[in-house]
Amino acid sequence: MTQPDPQAGDAPVCPRHPDRVAYVRCQRCNRPTCPECQVPSAVGIHCVDCARKSSSGRPGLRTALGGTAVAAARVTKVLVGACVLVYAGQMVYPALTGWFDFVPALAAGQPWRFLSTALLHGSLVHLAMNMWALWVLGNTLEPLLGRWRFTALTVLSALGGSTAIYWLADPMTPAWITGTVGASGAIFGLFAAVFVIQHRFGRDTSTIVGLLVINLVISVLGANISWQGHLGGFLTGLAVAAIYAWAPRNRQTAVGVWGTVGVAVLLVALAAARMFLL
Template sequence: MERPSYGYSAEDTPDPQAQPVCPRHPDRVSYVRCKRCERPACPDCQRPTPVGVLCVDCERELSREQASTRPRNAMGGGMGNRPPYVTYTLIGLNVLVYLGQMLAPQIVEQLGIFAPFRAVFMPWTFFTAGFLHGGILHLALNMYALWIVGQYLERTLGLVRFSAVYLVSVLGGHTAVYLLADPLGQAWYTGTLGASGGVFGLFAAMFIVNRRMGRQSAQILVLIALNLVITFTIPNISWQGHLGGLVLGAAVTAGMFALRPKATPGADRQALARHSALVHSAVVAAATVLCVVLIVVKTLTVMSL
């Protein structure tokens, strides 16, 4: 049985009667051989392992093989047992901003709250308002929901995709508020705040994930329905923000699943993971661009009045 060359041609193989030299550095004599391919390896090309020395090429080959068999999450990204750091961070940011509201409400709220009449001139409020809250109960309910759903989704989607779905849902919620607000009515001057748009986007994402993975989805569907009932029956709740986050969160998650590259036997899973990351980045970018386009159209419409 022929021994694989690992990237070297027969001409690169040194004469067995001559002094062994490193294939990568022919001017260096080496009597240390790779345990895998048995080629000489100079000190710069040696990679010590528990089972002996490998050459740099064999080490890379083994790393690629190990990466190709590493477990992947539902979206094709790396899967591990890391704590849900993004969920912790989002909760921490919300709590810190709320403390800022308590200490300097005029400054924090005036700079961060979303209001349609000034949103174009303060575009950061499309995101910052998602970290402000109207009271301790408002904060507690949103953070509890984020804690419950976030832990599951962050491990299922991966931290980058999870972050993207959450932030795009926040953007989608405030975009919906901007689009549906009447420029001639009181809603145009009413401030909106809260993480509910992002949380509703995560509810939708969890429903899509469970459906696509064959898991129980009835409970999350009931949870969404109950929250929608609360949204439309209790006054002073931004139903536009909730619906906007719900719709965009569902659309982005469904798009990620629909466009996810399919693995086939023998496929390079690392290449598939890179392809998946590019495709999912494009999905998030498309959702963001859609929001921007809708905002521009609404702005031009308002200016023409």
């Protein structure tokens, strides 16, 4: 069997070691990288140069999905901190929950509830579980997507979860006047994004699929769990992540921006349509 010759230019070679064939590409800069220069990450391989630039916080480095590489998951930290502070407020002043949770019967007149509900939680255990998931997923996705894409993905997934609750709640049942709280819709959107990105770059998705199946089963069979919100967040996360993952490389920013706007407009239109039909 004939081996590719790096000198003949018929195989990709590592920029740092031109004498070595490298079929693995960095998921941030897309350059070939040999085993010596590979730095494993949660969603794939980075080259040693990108890993160093990211860790030093140097601006301008682009990820494989078109985002600006970041050294720290600051948005994730802000979201976790906000949820913890809001929960502390709920403990001090319980009426806060009633002002900001998502109640389908109140959604038309108080639309802020579509998003504010994601900052509320029903118990310390509920908060701890969601914040652990947000921390793990955020530290995986934010450096890869960049801050604005990660923020958009999280916010739209939360909105998608509330929109699904709004559509699937029956006005003739107690669900119509029951409040829902939690960041679970947003978190399911982040789970969906991990799956999409791993699939896009040919990574093993069996672990994330297993976690999703377990969580979806718990959502359906568990008591006092809004499977509708989880489903809506998951489907929204799939759509947004697919836009980012499959955007043409030379148009990633434009496709990302307009795709994000498109999903946002669609969700608002769905909510408005539900209000109109009631």
